Amino acid sequence: MASLSQRLKDRAKELGLSPVGITTATPLYEARRILEQAEALPFTTGSVLQRTDPKLVWPEAKSVMMVGLPYIVPAEGPQAGTLQGYFAAGSGGQDYHCVLKEKLAELAAFLQSEAPGALTVPFVDTGPLVERALAYRAGLGVWGENNFVLRPQVGSAFFLGGLATNVDLISDSSIAGTCLQCGQCRDACPTNALDTPYLLDYRRCLSYWTQAKEVMPPELRPLLGNRLYGCDTCLRACPLIEKSPLDGVTVDLATFLAIGNREFKQRYASSSFAWRGRTVLQRNAVLALGNSGREEAIPILIPLLSDPRISIRITAAWSLGQYGAFESRLALAKCLQQEIEPSVQAEIKKALNESPRKW
Numbered sequence: 001m002a003s004l005s006q007r008l009k010d011r012a013k014e015l016g017l018s019p020v021g022i023t024t025a026t027p028l029y030e031a032r033r034i035l036e037q038a039e040a041l042p043f044t045t046g047s048v049l050q051r052t053d054p055k056l057v058w059p060e061a062k063s064v065m066m067v068g069l070p071y072i073v074p075a076e077g078p079q080a081g082t083l084q085g086y087f088a089a090g091s092g093g094q095d096y097h098c099v100l101k102e103k104l105a106e107l108a109a110f111l112q113s114e115a116p117g118a119l120t121v122p123f124v125d126t127g128p129l130v131e132r133a134l135a136y137r138a139g140l141g142v143w144g145e146n147n148f149v150l151r152p153q154v155g156s157a158f159f160l161g162g163l164a165t166n167v168d169l170i171s172d173s174s175i176a177g178t179c180l181q182c183g184q185c186r187d188a189c190p191t192n193a194l195d196t197p198y199l200l201d202y203r204r205c206l207s208y209w210t211q212a213k214e215v216m217p218p219e220l221r222p223l224l225g226n227r228l229y230g231c232d233t234c235l236r237a238c239p240l241i242e243k244s245p246l247d248g249v250t251v252d253l254a255t256f257l258a259i260g261n262r263e264f265k266q267r268y269a270s271s272s273f274a275w276r277g278r279t280v281l282q283r284n285a286v287l288a289l290g291n292s293g294r295e296e297a298i299p300i301l302i303p304l305l306s307d308p309r310i311s312i313r314i315t316a317a318w319s320l321g322q323y324g325a326f327e328s329r330l331a332l333a334k335c336l337q338q339e340i341e342p343s344v345q346a347e348i349k350k351a352l353n354e355s356p357r358k359w
């Protein structure tokens, strides 16, 4: 009869999880060394010690099973010159956190039925632990220069989740070797955020800025293109990742900007990006209109100069400044006379001073 560890992995595969692997609940010394030298990352919780030691999160943990939930990476990514907004691979469908939590609950139930008294703690992007480091140690894949854990033999991209348990399971070995080290992810990155292989400079990463509440720095805004949530460019560039001929998830920017709070919740409540909220995503849609280069964007942007949300007014001013058309400059000049918020006033003045006059 197969070992409990193997039966657990077989059950995970039956649930559509792949790759899967098991590691010990011992500290992640290499990840700790790297994190101690790096600036604290946003969207993370806990100290470096907690992030790299499963037992500091749950003292009874003995083993950690790491699982991947595969998702499709479309061959076509963000586009220029379009009035459509793009959601990064994997973010457009049902929220993967919910899908993975359900599957981890089934795995926990299986383990408890096989090992009565087993205790489990599932995690999907929720706790402080560095999931990628655990996945690497559990043998789910090699560490790519683009900071993803990649599975060369499988080719799919996958979201990560984990199940810590007080049961002693048989650990897998990490996969020897590295990714191809071809540099194609680095070359494809529009912002040079991967200049140092394996060390993402999050302050230059578009994926981070599509999620940050703070409006992205002006020098990065033209590089956003039509991305609304996340960025998958360095993933798509990787020859180890299979691309699907299916289209990515896009929305009409004007329609997306017209959505109110209630409709946003009704329509997108179960999607992966809903947590970030309407304002941040609509702010990105405003920037995408500025990047589209399409004059049809101007009449969509002008009313947004009076939006009650400051971030929408700031980005509408910037986007109108990309056009330099008579009507966009006139709208900016009129708005400047009424605007009382200093940060928006500054953005309008900049847009008027820097936008190329085109008439």
Ligand code: SF4
Residues within 6 Å of the ligand: 188, 189, 190, 191, 192, 193, 194, 200, 204, 205, 206, 207, 208, 231, 232, 233, 234, 235
């Ligand atoms: S997610 Fe986008 S911006 Fe961030 S490193 Fe990858 S390609 Fe660059």
Ligand code: SF4
Residues within 6 Å of the ligand: 144, 145, 146, 147, 179, 180, 181, 182, 183, 184, 185, 186, 237, 238, 239, 240
């Ligand atoms: S593109 Fe090349 S260097 Fe980058 S992660 Fe993939 S194999 Fe590694």
